[in-house]
Amino acid sequence: MSDRARASVTVTGVVQGVGFRPFVYRTAVGNDLGGWVKNTGDAGVEIRLEGGREGVESFLDRLHTDPPPLARVETVDVTWGEPVGEREFEIVASSDGGGGSGTIPPDTAMCDACLEDMRDPDSRYHGYWATSCVDCGPRYTVIRSLPYDRPTTSMDAFPMCEDCRAEYEEPADRRYHAQTIACPNCGPSLELLDADGNRLAGDERAIEAACDRLTEGDLVAIKGIGGAHLACDATDPAVVERLRERTGRPEKPFAVMAPDIESVEAFASVTTAERDALTDTRRPIVLLEADGDQPWLEAVSPGLHTVGVMLPYAGLHHLLFDHVEGPLVMTSANMPGAPMATTTEGILDDLGGVVEAALVHDREIVARCDDSVVRFADGQRRFVRRSRGWVPQPVPRWPAVDSAGTDLPDSGSADPPDVLALGAEFDATVALTHGEHVYPSQYIGDVDSPETLSYLTETVEHLQELLGIDPDVVACDRHPDFLTTEQAERYADRDGLAGPIAVQHHHAHAASLLAEHERQRAIIVAADGTGYGPDGTIWGGEVLDARLDDYDRVGGLAPFRLPGGSAAVESPARILADLLDDPDRIDDLLVERGVVDRPSDAATIRAQVDREVNSPVTTSTGRALDAVSALLGVCSERTYEGEPAMKLESVAAGGDPIDMPVPRTTVEGRRAVDVAALVRRLDKIRDDHARTDLAATAQAVLARGLADVAIEAATDRGVDAVGFTGGVAYNDAISRAIHERVADAGLAWLGHERLPPGDGGIAVGQVAVATARQR
Amino acid sequence: MSDTDEEVITEAHGAGGGQMRELIEELAVSRFEDGAADVPLAALDDGSVQRLANGGGSLVVTTDSHVVKPQFFRGGDIGRLAVSGTVNDLAMMGATEPIALTCSLIVEAGTPVETVERVMESMGETSEEAGAPITTGDTKVMGSGDIDTIAINTTGVGVVPQGSHVPDAGLSTGDKLIVTGTIGDHGISLLSEREGFDFEGDLESDVAPVNDLVATAMDAGEVTAMKDPTRGGLATSLNEMASKAEVGIEIDETAIPISGAVASAGEVLGIEPLNVANEGKVVMGVESDDADAVLAAIQAHPQGEDAAIVGEVVADHAGRVILDTGFGNRYLSEPEGEQLPRIC
Ligand SMILES: [Fe+3]
Ligand SMILES: [Mg+2]
Ligand SMILES: [Zn+2]
Ligand SMILES: [Zn+2]
Structure with missing residues (x-):
């Protein structure tokens, strides 16, 4: 028998709201350790461990090697002490009370364990598309407000059955406090509708029937995690052509979803980095070099040497590929100029004339969130869209510096004023700050229609509510005709925000790059399509020569x-x-x-x-x-x-x-x-x-x-x-x-890796400039 | 600093859009006390409206300075423009029977007398056509090069029964919007002529007094708001009407009458006819029940055969104009000075 040991452990990083405490619990119990774990007020986790020294050490190893998919362990501080005889392990409520968490995780792909449950004929989750656990599933798209708890999500419409409740309350279970827990008995259900909204099939049969449609060459709308897709057989150019005609997109490349990495390699070349991105739990669309031998690719991605590919991320997607060989076109379900549909009514109203059928579920999508898109350029992962899977995770808000490049003395007062930045007008995202963090929103789109403008204002409200942010200052682009500029003026008038601080477009691009690299100054090439110059030219x-607060051209x-x-x-x-x-x-x-x-x-x-x-x-x-x-x-x-x-x-x-x-x-x-x-x-x-x-x-x-x-x-x-x-x-x-x-x-x-080099990164750049100018 | 502008008057300020409005508000409106007018200066309407003593109706006054290049153009000249512009501004307030116009000339030294004569001749003809007598005037001469040939200021006065004037801000939910004819003719034609662009098809300014047409419309039903879409075009007028009344406007783009010649010239030049000047057209709000009758009356008038109902007033998106393009909706913004592309 090994000697007993006791350790006090403090963990920092991204460790709250990501299933970290249940992971700690399971690992501790698995190593026969007593003690407790709790969230601390400063977004860390505190742990006491007592038991065999080997068990404690193995626990500490696993903290680094095997954390939950969304967690990022930055520091682990260990202090050894005298055993006090603690044998049981428990999860202690955080000091701010309640089981809810103060941070909002992003949506992630179904984890391997849940996928196994869904595949296991003996599991009560067998064949159930909405299976999730504390490590996976929808988050940002279902959360209405904090604390993150079932009643504050759109899962409140589905009271847990006894079995689900038991797992939810069992600390050793993977679904302990999994707010999105659901099963065929109590959870959301699927149905297949025709274009007029008539029910064609339900639940498991709905997926099969939808797949029959897809195989026959129909266009099918599929309500998923952050919104709906338009799906069809990607390998049938006639069907893809029909999708183009009906949506008025003669040339736009469509993303495809393939069942697994092997099938992707049949039509595109995949580097190691691209493979990692494809299989990442955040499941972005990755722009890959297309294999010129596949004749169907030209219809999917006309005139381009790339094709956008993603792997299944919702249980629903995995089940689809039980019945279709794939790949499937999976493009956002919206008409040009309008945001993606998120409700059954929206799908039928906007796209009833486009699709032959719609596969829908009855779980409300609280926040629309488009698929993220990345491309590897010069070996670096560039976000084309930083959206589902990443939002609402913050990026650091670089502290203000003056143009000479030296840090300004800390004013001693509280945080700098919080900024709401509205971005540019096309491919817009907005951003909000809270203390040291910047929260870039999901992709919003081209803000030139009433629909996208209200999506923008809803997103601002939702983020403010979720993050408890009350901005002091509003920032926008300098283009006088941008609707986002006008909206910034409205925020200033209506909510009494200071500003708008109008930031030159390319200065914002440059500032986002400086912020990403925590740099104060650099010579920056800002090359894009259009930005308003202060001399009235484009x-x-x-x-x-870019600094955070100013620049020379x-x-x-x-x-x-x-x-x-x-x-x-x-x-x-x-x-x-x-x-x-x-x-x-x-x-x-x-x-x-x-x-x-x-x-x-x-x-x-x-x-x-x-x-x-x-x-x-x-x-x-x-x-x-x-x-x-x-x-x-x-x-x-x-x-x-x-x-x-x-x-x-x-x-x-x-x-x-x-x-x-x-x-x-x-x-x-x-x-x-x-x-x-x-x-x-x-x-x-x-x-x-x-x-x-x-x-x-x-x-x-x-x-x-x-x-x-x-x-x-x-x-x-x-x-x-x-x-x-x-x-x-x-x-x-x-x-x-x-x-x-x-x-x-x-x-x-x-170069950019964490923020989009395109206009999706403008809002964070505006934040950086506004922050620097506020000092 | 690289990121600041020195404040000077730019041509963009004169383009008739939001920049000009802001400038006027900042420089002028804030400094002028205009009493308790029914429609004061601050309304930035087509003219002002003030009650006369003893219930003798309300006085409508408007003033406008006219400069145009070239001074003589297809479909008109600066004289016709100077009379029409002021008569039309009075009409936009509901004063369709002008009592008097003034004529103040500023002429560049060296201008041939014959040129001035032709302009005066044209003013006389147009004032007769509009039933608007020119009753007083003034003339100044400036040095050669200090002004381009000729500038004309006209002021007009009219009277309407108390409370019956038509403000810009009169729209309410449900009203229909009528435009009285093809859009963009003056701006596209004048630009093409000035720059020497050669287009197939007939391009001609629409400059004309529209007071009779407006009287016809007002007789046929309840007109709630009016503007003549001059500088800044229909897009600017609609935005002003929407924001002054705090209502939304929805426009069916395909219903807006635009002549073939204007459409194709606009396409070649990349210029949106909705953003350029008209000098003989009206956009008006009409109570929904009266819309068909008013439209029929306008279409029966010699100046109104191309008139159309182009949209309606809605409660949503107050202050903004939505354009239904047939492929989806987008905001119709008003051009701010020189138009710059927005797309990346
Ligand atoms: Fe840009
Ligand atoms: Mg008026
Ligand atoms: Zn899972
Ligand atoms: Zn259940």
């Missing part, structure tokens, strides 16, 4: 014009009317690319540029790439955000850059890459090179140019780090090229 290819792309304003965004061939210089060539291209029917109208567009009529000036990298895309005949009509540049990247992926110097110029004393000169050179050599190589060249020259401008600025100004942010940072080739050049110059590199 920025988007900026090299900034030190270089970037040379300006060019967008003839027709927004029309040039929709039809990027218009931009060639400014970038090219041969009138006949321009007129030919504008007619060829379908911008106008008559050469005389093309001449009018040229005249429009000369006369500077509705031809705003821009330095946008996205627009420069779009223009090249149109020049090379890759994509001349944008039907979804980023399309021309994304398709250019896909073409470029099959080519190699031609050796071409970066055309440089100076604009108002700033170093600049001459976009027009680049485009004219590409046009001149168009007949001598493959389109793939020309596309790769355009990307390489822009990347090298921006990198050079940044490196030179860093050298001039004695700054030791260069970063890259903005939507162009999703581009793998451009990311790699800039990074490589910066590394060669011996400078530190800052």
Whole structure:
């Protein structure tokens, strides 16, 4: 018999609301230890252990090696003491009372143990789609308010049966205090409806019947965790085409869900990092390189070399793949401009004309939460959308510093004022702060319709309620026409918030990158589609000497014009009317690319540029790439955000850059890459090179140019780090090229991994700037 | 600092949108005491309304300065514009029978007398057409280059029975919105002519006095609010009406009358006809029950054959205008100065 020992253990990290105490209980009991565990007021956990020394040590090992999926153990502090004879182990109520937890976990995929239960013919959970435990299942999407407890979730509509209650109250059980516990006897149920809402089948039979529909080539709406999907057989181009027609999305890539990693590898290549992301319990959509041999992929992801893939995360999804081979298209169920449907009525009202059937359940979705999307660029995981699985987990709110880069003395008073940031307008997320934390919201979408605006305001209210935040200041973009800017003014007027603090778009992008790296200053390349510049022009290819509270614009792309304003965004061939210089060539291209029917109208567009009529000036990298895309005949009509540049990247992926110097110029004393000169050179050599190589060249020259401008600025100004942010940072080739050049110059590199480089990261950047300016 | 602007008047301030409104409120409204008018300066309506003593009705006053390039354009000239603009502003308050107009000219030295003569001729003709006598005036000459050829200020007065004026803010839930004809003609035509753009199809300014048309409409039913969508276009007028009445407006985009020539020129230039000026059109709120009768009366008028019901007033989303595009809803925002693309 080994000697007895007693240990006092304090654990910090993400350890509350993630099933940590039941894990501690089970592990302690498994090691025959007595003692207790409780949550502490500062989000940690305190543990007393008493028993055999080996048991205590094995317990401490497992803290590190085997914590619950969502937990993140940061520090474990152990003090050894004299045994006092404690033999029983118990979970002690936290000092703030109640079994509820003060933090809200995100939604996670069904865990392996629950999956096993669902597969086990002897389990009472056999075949039950809504099985979950303390380690898994819906959270953020079902919680109405704190503390997180069954009555404050949408599970309150399903009183526990005796069996469930027994497990819920049994500390040794995996479902001890699992607020979403449910079984076929007491939990939510499924049914399959036709497009008019008539019931076709129920429960287990509903899944089978839905799968029959999918196999037959029908479109089926599926209500899931954070909202509904539109599903169909991904391998049948005719069905996918029908989905495109009915939803008005002629080209937009659709995500697919495949039953397991092996079946993914049949149509896409998967790196180790991508495999980890796919199988992560947060289950994002991962953009993978598609396997060109699969003919059906072109219909799913037209003109792109990538395909968005996710693995099943809800029990429902696993059960679907018992009856269909997959892969299935699983795209958010919404009409363009409207948020994803979350209710049966919403599905039938919005999409009754799209689908043949709807597989729905009766558990209310409290908070809509779209699937997260990630892409690996330059080897780094970039969030395209940081949403389900991550929200509402906070990111650190970097303490304010002054522009000289030194920490300001602590004022001694309480926390800095809490900020509500509304983000940009398209691909918006909002963010709220609470003390040292920033809580970025789920993906909200393009805030230009009443439906998305109310989604935004609901999200603000829900987060405020859940997190107990009462913001003092509101921040927004500087674009005067953004609806989010107007909404910020309304918050300021109505709720008496200070501000709005209007933050320049690319400064916000840069600040989010600084915040992510806990940096005070860096030279940052902010390359994206559109952002309002304080000079009234449209920025988007900026090299900034960025501090948290301010910035200098030190270089970037040379300006060019967008003839027709927004029309040039929709039809990027218009931009060639400014970038090219041969009138006949321009007129030919504008007619060829379908911008106008008559050469005389093309001449009018040229005249429009000369006369500077509705031809705003821009330095946008996205627009420069779009223009090249149109020049090379890759994509001349944008039907979804980023399309021309994304398709250019896909073409470029099959080519190699031609050796071409970066055309440089100076604009108002700033170093600049001459976009027009680049485009004219590409046009001149168009007949001598493959389109793939020309596309790769355009990307390489822009990347090298921006990198050079940044490196030179860093050298001039004695700054030791260069970063890259903005939507162009999703581009793998451009990311790699800039990074490589910066590394060669011996400078530190800052890239995004925790926050979206695109406009989904703007709100956190606005928070960083507002925080710095509040000091 | 790299992130601050010096405050100067910009052309965006003159574009007729929110920036101009803010400037006026800040610079002028806050400094002028305008008593207890029924429609005061602060309402920023088309004109002011003040009760006359002894129940003698209410006095409507409006004033407008006109500058336009070119001064003579397809469908009109600065003289016709100067009279129509002021007559129409009176009409928008319900004063469809103007009592008198003033004419204040500022002319650039070196301008041919013949030019001024043609403008005066046109003003005379238009004032007769509108039944609006020009009864007083003033003339100033400025140095060559200090002004571009000619500027004209006109002020108009009219009288309406007390309480019967039509404010911008008069909309209430259920009202229908009527536009009296095709939208965007003046702005697109003038721009094309000024810049020398060549389009197929007939582009012509719609500049005209609309007081008779408005009188016809008001006789046919209850008109609750009116604006003439000049600078900033229909989009700006609708937004102003929605925010002043604190109601929502829903517009069926496909119902808005737009001529083929304006639509295709707008497409080539990337310019939204809803955002450009009209000089002979009205957007009005009409009580729901009267909408068909008012529409029929307008359509029977020679200036109103293209009139259409384009939307209605709703209780939701107060202060905002929703455009049903046929593919979903989006907000119709008012152009703030020069329009900048918003999409990424
Ligand atoms: Fe951006
Ligand atoms: Mg009025
Ligand atoms: Zn589980
Ligand atoms: Zn049960």
